[in-house]
Amino acid sequence: xxxxxxxxxxxxxxxxxxxxxxxxxxxxxxxxxxxxxxxxxxxxxxxxxxxxxxxxxxxxxxxxxxxxxxxxxxxxxxxxxxxxxxxxxxxxxxxxxxxxxxxxxxxxxxxxxxxxxxxxxxxxxxxxxxxxxxxxxxxxxxxxxxxxxxxxxxxxxxxxxxxxxxxxxxxxxxxxxxxxxxxxxxxxxxxxxxxxxxxxxxxxxxxxxxxxxxxxxxxxxxxxxxxxxxxxxxxxxxxxxxxxxxxxxxxxxxxxxxxxxxxxxxxxxxxxxxxxxxxxxxxxxxxxxxxxxxxxxxxxxxxxx
Numbered sequence: 344x345x346x347x348x349x350x351x352x353x354x355x356x357x358x359x360x361x362x363x364x365x366x367x368x369x370x371x372x373x374x375x376x377x378x379x380x381x382x383x384x385x386x387x388x389x390x391x392x393x394x395x396x397x398x399x400x401x402x403x404x405x406x407x408x409x410x411x412x413x414x415x416x417x418x419x420x421x422x423x424x425x426x427x428x429x430x431x432x433x434x435x436x437x438x439x440x441x442x443x444x445x446x447x448x449x450x451x452x453x454x455x456x457x458x459x460x461x462x463x464x465x466x467x468x469x470x471x472x473x474x475x476x477x478x479x480x481x482x483x484x485x486x487x488x489x490x491x492x493x494x495x496x497x498x499x500x501x502x503x504x505x506x507x508x509x510x511x512x513x514x515x516x517x518x519x520x521x522x523x524x525x526x527x528x529x530x531x532x533x534x535x536x537x538x539x540x541x542x543x544x545x546x547x548x549x550x551x552x553x554x555x556x557x558x559x560x561x562x563x564x565x566x567x568x569x570x571x572x573x574x575x576x577x578x579x580x581x582x583x584x585x586x587x588x589x590x591x592x593x594x595x596x597x598x599x600x601x602x603x604x605x606x607x608x609x610x611x612x613x614x615x616x617x618x619x620x621x622x623x624x625x626x627x628x629x630x631x632x633x634x635x636x637x638x639x640x641x642x643x644x645x646x647x648x
Contacts, residue, residue: 364396366406367467369440370424378403378419385418386410389456390444391437391463396425427471434472438481441465445488462488466518469525479526483535486518490538504546506554513542533572537565550644552592552601559585563612576616576623583612583632588643590636595644610636 374385378400387410388394394408397417404422409415426433441464447457454460465485469478493514497503502511522535540561545554562582566575586609593602609632616629635642 364427364429365393365471366396366425366427367391367393367437367464367471368424369426369436369464372420372424374406374408374416374418374420376418378405380421382419386414386416388420389463390440390460391467393467394420394425396427426467434468434475434477434481437464437468437471438477441468441481441484445484448488458488458492462492473525479522479529479531482518482525483522483531486522486535487538489518490514490541494541502546506545506547506549508543508545511546516542530571530573533569534574536569537572537574537578540565548592550592550595552589552596552598555585555588555592555643558582559589559608570619576620576625579612579616579620580625580628580632583609583616583629584642586612587632587636591641591644606636 368388368390370390372388373380374388376383376385386408388408392408392410394406397405397407399405399422400419402422403419404425405417405419407415407417426437430436441461444454444457444461444464447453448461462485465481465488468475469482469485472478475481497512497514500512505511516539519535519539523532526532543561544558548554559582562578562585565572566578566582569575569578572578586605589605590602590609593599593605613629613633613636616623617626617633620626632642634640
């Protein structure tokens with residue numbers, strides 16, 4: 344997975360970025376040996392990939408770009424679709440192409456590799472235009488696209504069922520932490536912090552209280568620390584559901600008092616969602632969970648009676 348995003352760390356073989364103009368593609372482009380479409384092809388640059396412009400000749404640009412497998416290629420491309428920090432409305436152009444690529448990635452039969460394209464394009468938006476009103480969101484979306492791609496891979500492995508999260512692969516947290524570092528006290532930092540909790544979740548609980556208890560505490564702490572976060576209602580619901588699961592788990596462990604305490608704690612969390620976030624989509628789910636608790640309907644394990 345690191346190779347997919349190696350382009351995000353691309354450094355020109357020519358040295359200082361101040362010497363040569365950097366740009367990112369919003370279209371696919373062929374690199375030719377010479378400024379002639381009849382000349383030999385050296386490779387293809389994908390959307391969002393960075394290149395360094397060395398010189399121009401009419402409608403052509405001589406560039407250096409790092410392609411797949413950390414392969415650096417120098418050649419000529421038609422100078423269309425290269426967005427630089429000096430491009431008017433460049434942030435909106437890159438962001439717009441990123442959204443289109445993300446839509447392609449979610450569409451059945453969409454363009455292959457569109458998810459990776461979107462991540463690169465979002466990242467370039469934040470990198471080239473750090474003062475743009477789109478920058479914080481773009482960096483978060485770049486990190487999230489990367490995270491989800493890695494998560495699909497990590498969770499498809501047998502190790503994903505390990506109870507201890509440290510025994511399975513971990514999603515690379517670098518870019519999520521960058522969002523928190525560069526744009527603190529924003530909703531994008533709040534969302535990044537919430538996403539980072541994925542790496543701390545257990546796989547299979549194995550029917551014991553250790554994991555749901557620990558995870559519930561983790562989500563409650565998030566909601567306490569980041570009450571204004573768009574993810575706060577979800578965090579509270581996840582905590583409440585785990586407390587509800589503990590009602591049955593503690594019964595199997597011969598802990599009736601802890602079972603009753605978990606029921607009370609889950610009910611309190613549900614009411615907190617209803618009181619504090621009544622317009623959230625999680626309010627209805629909290630109401631349903633509260634009903635299950637009141638009717639003593641198990642939410643975990645065998646619910647047939």
